[in-house]
Amino acid sequence: MTNLRLLTIISVLCFVATGINSxxxxxxxxxLGASFSEIAIIQSSVVVTMLVASYAWGRFSDRLGRRKPILIGGLAILSIAYFLLSQAPTSYWAWAARLFEGMGSAAYATISLAMMGDLLEKEKQRGRSIGIWRGLGSLAFAVGSITGGWFADQITIAPTLLLCVGLYAAAACCALFLREGSRLPAAPPVAGRPQPAGATAAATPATRSMLPIAFMGGVFFWICAHSASASMWPNYMATFGYGKTASGFLWGMAAIIEMVVMHRAGILSDRWGRPPLLITGALGISLTNFGYLTMAQYFPALLGVQVMRGIGFGSYTTAAMTFAAEHGDQRTRGSKSGLYNTTTSAGGLLGTFLAGNLVQLFGFGTLYGVCSALAFTSAICFWLLRRRTARTISATSSTAV
Known part of the structure; x- marks a missing residue:
């Protein structure tokens, strides 16, 4: 079985688990007795762990010249973490388990994206391929959301989390069959350190350049809006009388739409470039949160809002992951993937911290109004990225002439 298929199977298993627990x-x-503010602190501390660990895992994989051992280790950590979480007698126990989970999540997210970038390095339709890979993950997420909500209503939440233990363990077993081939090229030497004789004098632009500031800013604000919105969404739905099964259905429905959108967004981003799809994704999430603010009490209208959420999430995710994965080469892709995931963790940190505290102090309405504004700010950042990209292309064309 090819590495691409194995990574897809691993992604599907992980997203079923994510759909169940999200x-x-x-x-x-x-x-377990945690208040909204305490939930925000717990969730934020998990994101802090991921923020630190993401870049560290990526950098370590570049230095090691291998990715497979780190991927397997991250999946094993996730399986153990969810077993501990399912046995939690108090919120403090659950907090410790979630911190451990953050280490595993950072390893899996960073290394799987770097491995996809390595596999697709010479492919012209990278957006399409990543759209299919990530889109199947969204379909799996939908299955997990719908079944997870139903199981939780039938057998309570703690036993349902044991399903995640098995799914992550199965993903780790699949990762054992990945073939890395020859050792990856070593990462470029750090500035100021002596280089061995015969080393190249300079790195290529792809290896020496950072991810663009406008891109990282857009990612930060988009994730901040999404994390704040999603972290309190089940609790918000409960205020309107929607049960776990209904919430799981709504979440799963959006994920199915994401799957379709991601495939199409990948194709369009290969034709038009990544920024237009990033802008579409940011505006879509801004409208989604405005819809939660104004129409959540009307179930038929809420279905329409979830369609918009699927369009916004799918457009952003495919374009952002492709942009990050194609920036760099095999010597530095782990670090670039780590930087991308560190930026998402930073946005997630602010989002999860804001969510519980805004709800505790001002209510759910304020939270979703702020989320809409944050997503719109993200759209502005991606618009600036589009202008920068257009200027770069124009300058390159002029030089060629």
């Missing part, structure tokens, strides 16, 4: 974690912490 609508249950905040409710589970609340059932």
């Amino acid at each position: 609508i249950l974690i905040s409710l589970y912490l609340q059932s």
